[in-house]
Amino acid sequence: MDVRAHMSMLFHLDKCIGCHTCSVACKNLWTDRKGAEYMWWNNVETRPGTGYPTGWEDQEHYRGGWEKNWLGIDLKVHTRTKALANLFYNPALPELDDYYEPFTFRYEDLFNAPEGKHQPTAIPISAVTEEPIDIKSGPNWDDDLSGSPIYAANDPNLEGVSEEVRQQMGEIERVVFNYLPRICNHCLNPACVAACPSGAIYKRGEDGVVLVNEDKCRAWRMCISACPYKKVYYNWSTGKSEKCILCFPRMETGQAPACAHSCVGRIRYMGVLLYDADLIQWAAEGSDEEMFDRQKEIILDPFDPAVIEAAKANGIDDGWIDSAQKSPIYKFVKVWNMAVPLHAEYRTLAMMYYIPPLSPVVSTIEEGLVRLDIAREQIDFELFNSLEKARLPIQYLANLFSGGNEEVIEKILRKMLAVRIYKRRESVEGVIDDATMAMVEAADTTPEEIEAIYRMTTLPTIADRFVFPPYHREMAAEAIFGDPLARKGDTGLGYTKPPKRGA
Amino acid sequence: MSWNTILFVVAPYVAIVLAVGGTMYRTRREAFSVSSLSTQLLEHRKLFWGSFAFHWGILAILTAHFLALIMPVIFDIWNGSQMRLFILEITGFALAAWALGGMLILIYRRLTSKRVQVVTTKMDVVVLVLVLAQIVTGMWIALGYRFGSFWGTNVFVPYVWSLITLRPRPELVAPLPFVLQLHASLFWAFLIAFPFSRLVHIVTLPLPYLVRPWQKVVWVRRDREFVAKEKKDRASAGIG
Ligand code: SF4
Ligand code: SF4
Numbered sequence: 165m166d167v168r169a170h171m172s173m174l175f176h177l178d179k180c181i182g183c184h185t186c187s188v189a190c191k192n193l194w195t196d197r198k199g200a201e202y203m204w205w206n207n208v209e210t211r212p213g214t215g216y217p218t219g220w221e222d223q224e225h226y227r228g229g230w231e232k233n234w235l236g237i238d239l240k241v242h243t244r245t246k247a248l249a250n251l252f253y254n255p256a257l258p259e260l261d262d263y264y265e266p267f268t269f270r271y272e273d274l275f276n277a278p279e280g281k282h283q284p285t286a287i288p289i290s291a292v293t294e295e296p297i298d299i300k301s302g303p304n305w306d307d308d309l310s311g312s313p314i315y316a317a318n319d320p321n322l323e324g325v326s327e328e329v330r331q332q333m334g335e336i337e338r339v340v341f342n343y344l345p346r347i348c349n350h351c352l353n354p355a356c357v358a359a360c361p362s363g364a365i366y367k368r369g370e371d372g373v374v375l376v377n378e379d380k381c382r383a384w385r386m387c388i389s390a391c392p393y394k395k396v397y398y399n400w401s402t403g404k405s406e407k408c409i410l411c412f413p414r415m416e417t418g419q420a421p422a423c424a425h426s427c428v429g430r431i432r433y434m435g436v437l438l439y440d441a442d443l444i445q446w447a448a449e450g451s452d453e454e455m456f457d458r459q460k461e462i463i464l465d466p467f468d469p470a471v472i473e474a475a476k477a478n479g480i481d482d483g484w485i486d487s488a489q490k491s492p493i494y495k496f497v498k499v500w501n502m503a504v505p506l507h508a509e510y511r512t513l514a515m516m517y518y519i520p521p522l523s524p525v526v527s528t529i530e531e532g533l534v535r536l537d538i539a540r541e542q543i544d545f546e547l548f549n550s551l552e553k554a555r556l557p558i559q560y561l562a563n564l565f566s567g568g569n570e571e572v573i574e575k576i577l578r579k580m581l582a583v584r585i586y587k588r589r590e591s592v593e594g595v596i597d598d599a600t601m602a603m604v605e606a607a608d609t610t611p612e613e614i615e616a617i618y619r620m621t622t623l624p625t626i627a628d629r630f631v632f633p634p635y636h637r638e639m640a641a642e643a644i645f646g647d648p649l650a651r652k653g654d655t656g657l658g659y660t661k662p663p664k665r666g667a
Numbered sequence: 668m669s670w671n672t673i674l675f676v677v678a679p680y681v682a683i684v685l686a687v688g689g690t691m692y693r694t695r696r697e698a699f700s701v702s703s704l705s706t707q708l709l710e711h712r713k714l715f716w717g718s719f720a721f722h723w724g725i726l727a728i729l730t731a732h733f734l735a736l737i738m739p740v741i742f743d744i745w746n747g748s749q750m751r752l753f754i755l756e757i758t759g760f761a762l763a764a765w766a767l768g769g770m771l772i773l774i775y776r777r778l779t780s781k782r783v784q785v786v787t788t789k790m791d792v793v794v795l796v797l798v799l800a801q802i803v804t805g806m807w808i809a810l811g812y813r814f815g816s817f818w819g820t821n822v823f824v825p826y827v828w829s830l831i832t833l834r835p836r837p838e839l840v841a842p843l844p845f846v847l848q849l850h851a852s853l854f855w856a857f858l859i860a861f862p863f864s865r866l867v868h869i870v871t872l873p874l875p876y877l878v879r880p881w882q883k884v885v886w887v888r889r890d891r892e893f894v895a896k897e898k899k900d901r902a903s904a905g906i907g
Contacts, residue, residue, distance in 0.1 A: 248873070257708065257711065365883070403703070661697075667788050
């Protein structure tokens with residue numbers, strides 16, 4: 165057992181309101197620079213939709229992730245020799261237009277325009293060429309299903325969803341969508357790391373953050389294709405690849421990453437997961453449907469004495485173990501079994517987790533009234549017994565998260581519904597009847613667990629949501645500079661020269 | 668000093684020293700600036716036709732030059748039959764033409780794509796002109812002074828070896844035609860431009876990728892412990 169620690173984030177999709185505050189916080193902090201305008205290390209997409217960059221899940225086109233073969237797994241993008249052959253032209257690289265051409269407006273025109281009959285306007289200009297452009301797309305162009313005949317209808321996760329249901333999803337009374345915030349998943353088996361010919365990308369052993377060493381990056385841009393989530397970006401100005409750094413400078417000082425900290429819906433949780441690095445390969449080699457279970461299997465129980473001992477032997481200190489025991493992520497993922505990674509079948513073992521969203525019951529309008537597509541006597545338990553009536557098809561969610569494994573999603577949705585119905589009965593009607601208890605049992609949970617889930621979902625304080633281990637930066641400073649106060653008051657990290665494009 | 672000495676003794680040594688020293692300095696001290704500076708994200712269609720043809724063509728040609736330098740005897744043996752000489756010369760010329768075609772597409776791309784122009788530096792123009800001139804003079808020699816693969820090993824290779832062995836014999840180059848001298852001199856210019864331009868990315872060809880493990884994990888803590896231990900050891904040894 166090779167125990168390692170990982171900082172993971174969890175997104176409770178049932179709470180996301182699609183406000184994009186996270187994206188803006190991230191942009192202001194990290195990517196508000198030349199060459200990075202088009203990058204959204206954190207982006208929020210409307211689902212069903214094709215996301216950002218458009219169609220990123222189409223791995224036949226972008227060739228991200230790992231492929232299972234008779235020997236084990238291989239990168240989908242290239243073999244080692246093909247990597248070298250493709251240095252001069254990478255056939256699977258998205259073009260700028262697949263993201264969108266970044267733009268700004270020529271504001272000075274508002275001041276400099278000669279006096280005339282009409283109000284001057286600030287025309288849109290490309291942030292790359294600075295020439296006037298027609299804005300044709302943006303990072304959330306299909307927000308809230310706008311343009312859905314082009315975008316939503318082409319969502320690859322609708323595969324296997326019947327034509328009839330697809331039609332229904334588009335009808336105005338039944339329309340349904342949810343938001344999907346995405347950052348780099350800081351995978352356990354990252355395809356970006358494996359694909360980098362220069363070996364510039366690495367995973368930090370201590371907390372699992374995946375980083376690009378820009379001093380080593382040579383712009384071979386294989387990582388961009390290899391990441392199935394399209395979360396490495398190429399800075400066209402500096403000629404280096406960049407990606408989400410999980411705000412490690414913030415985490416090292418005990419603060420939540422900017423996206424999580426600013427989250428208006430308070431949907432984000434952060435904490436430590438302990439995992440067994442010896443099992444990574446085994447986990448990555450499962451079949452599509454097995455992927456989810458195997459990934460869960462390698463997450464270890466931080467209360468197990470054997471795990472604690474192995475963790476200590478690996479240099480994980482008490483502070484981290486304690487943090488792992490308090491981790492909300494551990495609870496959601498392993499104790500309550502409510503969380504799934506995004507697209508488990510990509511086999512990168514994504515370490516950011518999602519709680520899938522609930523959706524309303526399918527309804528129709530009859531004589532001006534909304535009629536729920538559910539039997540009268542069942543109305544109390546609404547979806548619980550008829551998940552197939554949920555507007556978001558289970559198949560769809562399974563394609564999105566669990567490699568097509570519907571059972572996993574059904575269990576999670578049942579549990580979420582059980583919490584909701586139980587708490588409603590308790591607080592509105594004041595009684596928990598037998599039917600409710602039967603439902604609790606059917607959802608494989610208990611009133612205590614329901615209470616705990618309820619509290620962690622609706623009432624968590626910031627300290628409940630973000631549990632950070634002590635990073636002991638002072639020790640690093642001491643080891644390197646001798647005097648821990650030597651650099652006190654200094655600003656900045658890393659570069660001592662501006663990151664300027666080479667000649 | 669005669670022109671011959673300046674161009675064929677001084678220039679090559681200056682160029683080599685600059686190329687090696689400059690490249691070492693840049694890859695170590697200015698590592699951030701070392702990049703192939705790909706512009707594929709901004710424009711990919713023309714790049715496909717240009718970059719592919721240019722790089723593979725030029726790689727093949729350079730390999731041939733290199734082989735001629737280190738094992739000229741191979742060429743002598745191969746060219747023993749006229750048929751084989753023709754095959755070699757035609758192949759070489761075709762490869763050069765392919766590289767030239769790619770180069771022209773790349774130049775056309777720089778001239779026509781607004782997005783690519785935004786990231787084009789003065790050095791990029793210098794590099795384009797230099798490489799283009801190299802290919803053109805090379806092809807000119809191949810056509811005008813047949814057959815290079817035949818006489819080159821006897822006439823030019825000894826001169827290069829005289830440079831390498833630090834006993835320069837520029838007089839070997841003196842009687843050669845102008846284009847040949849130009850082709851050689853341009854190479855020195857190329858070497859000088861090497862560390863100061865994007866050309867430097869050539870030395871970072873990632874061959875270790877063929878054998879390295881897929882995953883890479885870096886331990887800050889272990890580095891930290893290592894540094895601390897080093898310090899302690901040095902302190903106890905009375906150094907630093
Ligand atoms: S999600 Fe992040 S860690 Fe995973 S492959 Fe993509 S860039 Fe790498
Ligand atoms: S800030 Fe939170 S609620 Fe708003 S879009 Fe981002 S994840 Fe969703």
